[in-house]
Amino acid sequence: MKTKQEKLRRSGARIMASLILLLGNLAGIMVLAVFNGTLGFICAMAVPLLGAVGVAKALGEAIPLSFGAIMVLAVGCGVLRGILRYLEQYSNHYIAFRLLAVLRSKIFGALRILCPAKLETKQKGSIIAMITSDIETLEVFYAHTISPICIAGILSAGVVLFVSWVASPWLGLTALGGFVTVGILLPLAFSRRIKEAGVNYRRQFASFNSYFLDSIKGIRDILLHNGGEKREHQVEVRSGILLEETRKMKQEMARASAGTELWVSLFILLTLGAGIFLVLNQSITPGRMIIGVAAVFGSFGPVLAISALPGNLTQTFAAGDRVLDLLKEKPAVTPVLNGVPADSSRLDVEDLSFSYDGVHPILQEISLSVSKGEIVGIVGESGCGKSTLLKLLLRFWEKEKGKILYSGSDIDTINTQSLLEQVTMVSQTTYLFDQTIEENLKIAKPSATREELENACRMASVDEFIKSLPQGYQTRVGAMGENLSAGEKQRIGLARAFLRGSGLILLDEPTSNVDSINEGIILKALKKQKGERGIILVSHRESTMAIADRVYRIKEGKICARH
Numbered sequence: 184m185k186t187k188q189e190k191l192r193r194s195g196a197r198i199m200a201s202l203i204l205l206l207g208n209l210a211g212i213m214v215l216a217v218f219n220g221t222l223g224f225i226c227a228m229a230v231p232l233l234g235a236v237g238v239a240k241a242l243g244e245a246i247p248l249s250f251g252a253i254m255v256l257a258v259g260c261g262v263l264r265g266i267l268r269y270l271e272q273y274s275n276h277y278i279a280f281r282l283l284a285v286l287r288s289k290i291f292g293a294l295r296i297l298c299p300a301k302l303e304t305k306q307k308g309s310i311i312a313m314i315t316s317d318i319e320t321l322e323v324f325y326a327h328t329i330s331p332i333c334i335a336g337i338l339s340a341g342v343v344l345f346v347s348w349v350a351s352p353w354l355g356l357t358a359l360g361g362f363v364t365v366g367i368l369l370p371l372a373f374s375r376r377i378k379e380a381g382v383n384y385r386r387q388f389a390s391f392n393s394y395f396l397d398s399i400k401g402i403r404d405i406l407l408h409n410g411g412e413k414r415e416h417q418v419e420v421r422s423g424i425l426l427e428e429t430r431k432m433k434q435e436m437a438r439a440s441a442g443t444e445l446w447v448s449l450f451i452l453l454t455l456g457a458g459i460f461l462v463l464n465q466s467i468t469p470g471r472m473i474i475g476v477a478a479v480f481g482s483f484g485p486v487l488a489i490s491a492l493p494g495n496l497t498q499t500f501a502a503g504d505r506v507l508d509l510l511k512e513k514p515a516v517t518p519v520l521n522g523v524p525a526d527s528s529r530l531d532v533e534d535l536s537f538s539y540d541g542v543h544p545i546l547q548e549i550s551l552s553v554s555k556g557e558i559v560g561i562v563g564e565s566g567c568g569k570s571t572l573l574k575l576l577l578r579f580w581e582k583e584k585g586k587i588l589y590s591g592s593d594i595d596t597i598n599t600q601s602l603l604e605q606v607t608m609v610s611q612t613t614y615l616f617d618q619t620i621e622e623n624l625k626i627a628k629p630s631a632t633r634e635e636l637e638n639a640c641r642m643a644s645v646d647e648f649i650k651s652l653p654q655g656y657q658t659r660v661g662a663m664g665e666n667l668s669a670g671e672k673q674r675i676g677l678a679r680a681f682l683r684g685s686g687l688i689l690l691d692e693p694t695s696n697v698d699s700i701n702e703g704i705i706l707k708a709l710k711k712q713k714g715e716r717g718i719i720l721v722s723h724r725e726s727t728m729a730i731a732d733r734v735y736r737i738k739e740g741k742i743c744a745r746h
């Protein structure tokens with residue numbers, strides 16, 4: 184993970200190519216942006232150039248335009264420049280923001296497929312950084328990178344040809360040297376250091392984000408352990424490091440831009456010197472020299488725009504690299520789309536083995552079965568793999584060896600959607616969204632009627648509690664469900680599962696946070712439910728196991744007893 188962040192995994196060119204490929208049918212608008220931008224720059228260059236033409240005419244050069252016409256043209260070009268620039272920027276930003284929306288939805292799509300297995304191991308902070316700032320950074324690429332590069336290429340070639348034709352090929356050659364130096368050589372020379380600084384900055388930024396978010400989420404535990412000052416100090420230290428990285432990056436960028444400006448001035452001087460030399464040599468007339476030199480003076484804008492890119496681009500590449508990485512990441516399991524529908528009336532697990540890393544076995548040769556109408560208990564020490572087993576039954580991870588059969592069909596051949604409909608899990612921690620309780624429940628069944636909601640809540644022994652709240656089912660759950668007790672949250676999770684009405688319910692410690700009276704109510708409800716479905720009950724408590732028809736005991740990854 185760390186090495187991944189330390190350097191880009193793809194080369195800049197590959198990232199750029201992949202990002203351009205994402206343009207798809209917006210490429211036409213990009214061509215329009217380049218066209219308008221090029222015309223706009225030509226108009227911008229034409230203003231001083233027409234001035235030079237005026238001076239050349241005054242010096243006796245044969246110019247087939249009156250002074251009045253030159254003035255009108257100059258003013259016209261000035262106005263047109265504004266309009267064209269607006270059109271260029273409009274097209275660029277139209278493309279950029281359309282693409283950002285597409286990319287965001289692609290990222291959400293990727294997260295949806297990676298979820299839940301791969302997301303367990305990802306830092307939430309870096310995902311948030313990706314959806315927000317990484318994507319924003321890509322705006323720079325689409326709105327401010329592709330078209331400037333094209334415009335600079337077209338215009339520089341145009342100016343070299345124009346100057347060679349109007350004044351002298353020598354002046355054209357000097358201009359070419361200037362463009363290549365400023366637009367290609369200098370950015371290349373500066374890019375390595377700026378790139379390094381940019382990648383370091385992004386890494387610190389992501390790490391700071393993660394740490395800060397983590398601290399906010401765990402603020403209660405920090406305060407309880409009197410660790411506030413230490414954390415605050417750490418945040419300050421990390422923010423200092425981030426500031427230092429920002430400073431380094433800005434310094435590199437400032438150094439590069441100062442160096443570039445210096446070279447532009449040098450080349451302008453060189454062109455002027457060459458022009459004067461050519462006039463003294465009587466190779467060209469002063470009027471043509473003035474026009475040629477003025478054209479070169481005004482033509483560094485597009486290449487300067489490119490030379491300003493590396494600083495932005497390295498960040499863009501780092502962001503693009505991470506976004507492309509996520510889009511390419513293989514999920515732990517691929518969803519089954521064209522399989523058979525799930526039938527959860529009977530589940531048989533035979534010789535199931537699994538490890539997360541392929542080295543340390545978590546489960547070994549587990550065999551068990553559950554039929555409709557049965558409650559099966561699973562007990563075992565913390566960390567023995569009980570939750571892992573339940574996740575395997577939902578195919579969050581792919582099993583390594585053995586079989587998981589739903590009414591005879593192997594789990595790998597069953598449609599994922601259908602499996603999730605037929606099998607519901609209540610995990611150890613229920614996440615409640617910052618919405619009303621009703622909305623939180625309806626996640627399990629959006630079409631549920633009020634009666635169904637209340638029924639499910641009654642079974643989970645939470646109906647009375649919800650009704651005692653001033654706004655009842657319309658009460659908003661605070662962010663992260665902080666306003667509810669652990670037991671209340673757990674019971675709402677249970678109600679969700681009952682509401683869903685699946686054929687098999689997997690309960691991971693469903694009563695660990697409720698008192699014995701409520702446990703009794705929940706267990707009674709479970710027992711009532713079992714006529715219609717199968718239930719797997721994971722628990723530490725012997726009292727919970729009292730309602731189970733069969734209990735499997737897991738020890739060191741193996742089933743060691745069945746009673």
Ligand SMILES: Nc1ncnc2c1ncn2[C@@H]1O[C@H](COP(=O)(O)OP(=O)(O)OP(=O)(O)O)[C@@H](O)[C@H]1O
Binds near residue numbers: 539540569572
């Ligand atoms: N995503 C993961 N990647 C790697 N290892 C994991 C992952 N999830 C869990 N583990 C490890 O697998 C082992 C079994 O974990 P599991 O959560 O299944 O235990 P458990 O029996 O449910 O424990 P508890 O009773 O405390 O809930 C543990 O050692 C745990 O650290």
Ligand SMILES: [Mg+2]
Binds near residue numbers: 570571691
């Ligand atoms: Mg567990």
